[in-house]
Amino acid sequence: NAGVTQTPKFQVLKTGQSMTLQCAQDMNHEYMSWYRQDPGMGLRLIHYSVGAGITDQGEVPNGYNVSRSTTEDFPLRLLSAAPSQTSVYFCASSFSGTAYSPLHFGNGTRLTVT
């Protein structure tokens, strides 16, 4: 049981490049989400999904796209990378997406945009 798996662990991009951060979970969780962690700002929600085919914006969605074609996968796409997107990105899932179902996080992707 791998839990939440994120790839890659590290990535360096040049400004303007695009890339996809992968996230997969094997717990059959309906709810999946993406957070970014920046110094002094905690974890901020980028996008989330309450089930296959359903996505919605979080607190800081600009510059990112998501899709949810299967229950297991929830990729995050950076359309045109900017230095402000340098951050650590975490994918998280939970059974129901409410606070009564704590989030399970992946180990993160550290992204640097130069």
Place this chain on the structure above:
Amino acid sequence: DQQVKQNSPSLSVQEGRISILNCDYTNSMFDYFLWYKKYPAEGPTFLISISSIKDKNEDGRFTVFLNKSAKHLSLHIVPSQPGDSAVYFCAAIASGSRLTFGEGTQLTVNP
């Protein structure tokens, strides 16, 4: 507008002593609070939670206290162990909304 604030970026305690991590919030609609723990190069993991209808929840060495009138919660770790050294995030949620996290507090427990 930071609705959940952890005003201490870091805390250092001796092994065996009590660690007290604090968290303040501004949204009176928050009805559930959680603490997550994060080690370097790993994702956060759920630690303990408390509903707004309670003022205390205990799980082994970890106890969370909620003071609704002061909009303040705290996490007590007794006794503290070197393996508790990590970043601790508090988080809160109101019905129909998503989790809001604090900035995190780095706890260092010295042997």
